[in-house]
Amino acid sequence: PQWKVYDDDNNPVYKIHPPTCMGGMCINFCVEGHCCPFGCCLIPCRIYPADQANTDGDAPYIGRMAKIPKENFCDVYNETSYVEIQFPEGAT
Numbered sequence: 001p002q003w004k005v006y007d008d009d010n011n012p013v014y015k016i017h018p019p020t021c022m023g024g025m026c027i028n029f030c031v032e033g034h035c036c037p038f039g040c041c042l043i044p045c046r047i048y049p050a051d052q053a054n055t056d057g058d059a060p061y062i063g064r065m066a067k068i069p070k071e072n073f074c075d076v077y078n079e080t081s082y083v084e085i086q087f088p089e090g091a092t
Contacts, residue, residue: 004050012050014088016065019046024056043067047088063088 002017021028031044047063048055055061068082 014063015048015050015052015055016045017048017055018044019058020056042069063091 002015004012005014005016007013018027019031020026027043029042029044043066045065045067046055046061047065048059048061052059064084064086066084068084
């Protein structure tokens with residue numbers, strides 16, 4: 001999956017998508033250093049400038065967003081999702 005963030009004039013500002021491996025065919029859950037047991041629960045995404053062409057693998061990124069795994073079994077049944085965001089410098 002990939003998302004784009006637009007400004008007020010409908011110009012693309014950022015691209016957001018998870019880091020990939022296998023030539024862009026798979027999401028790289030291990031990129032954050034937690035392969036198992038948290039890797040498949042932690043869903044990392046990286047934020048890139050909209051005009052950056054190379055966003056695969058270890059391409060440089062300007063921000064980070066990650067869906068944080070549930071901490072205990074009781075949380076599995078609630079609708080709450082936790083997300084950690086590191087905004088790019090100068091984001092408004």
